[in-house]
Amino acid sequence: MAMDRFVRALIKWQAGGRPEPARTLPVAQVRDRYAAQAAHVRGGAARDAGIETKDQLIDGGDGEFGVRTYLPPTDRGRLVTYLHGGGWTVGDVDTHDPVCRRICAELGAIVVSVDYRRAPEHPHPGPLRDGIAASEWxxxxxxxRHYVIAGDSAGGALAVGIAMHHRDHGGIGFAAQLLVYPPTDPELRSESADKYGSGYLSEVDDLRWYYDQYVPDPARRTDPEIDLLGADLRGLPPTVIGTAEFDPLHDEGVELAVRMAADGVEVHHVPAPGLVHGYLLMADIVPAAATATRNVLAAVEQMLASAPMTQ
Structure with missing residues (x-):
């Protein structure tokens, strides 16, 4: 399918500023730029949905970090813990506020968005530990409630790691898992990483830089929470995986779906034709991104319809 015309316009807008690659900049500057880009594509409609929010600090065991809780106008007995994307290094509860508002409104769910401590100041497994603590809180x-663990991009990988932890330690039995364009192979060996590695908003060389920030020790990149394609996926909750057509990580998401199914996990792959990595953040201004977001949430809705409450 051809690339969505609104996405083409976004790519043209970004290229017009001649941005320096993230890997060449100080981390603080990359964070500021990411926040500015997220604000550029943010609309205001979701803020009018009657959703109440509360920001607070919780104890992660070795220090505090923040969570933002969203209360839906119509509570349908669902709970979502959400891990934001941004290469484990950028992004926060503000950049992903519209995403969490959409989830809250469309699923009728309480959403707990995790402001986990980020790399490089807090490398692996720091953000994962914060995510586990937030899920338990x-x-x-x-x-x-029907409990969903969810995340996009790097947050999707964290969500899988959290589900693995609870599986292995007799913890929370999630009703479902939502992973949108998750990174699954730290070596970035897929065909899509080569085909869409430059010129599609998400640069594959920047993705490698993000891995360097998060997992600076190469020996740790075989950890199952990092190398998801090499992990034991048995016993994970029913999973919705969303991928974007023009995404360096597209094939990794497809392969994760295949391996999950082979390991006996109920999995529903939801493609997003014509879109790029990060489409959840574009849903306010790109109609196709709004449709893709509704599609992944509809797949979660279908899973929750017959799911037991959290054990």
Missing amino acids: ADRTFPG
């Missing part, structure tokens, strides 16, 4: 605070 949410479960204690809002018990007895």
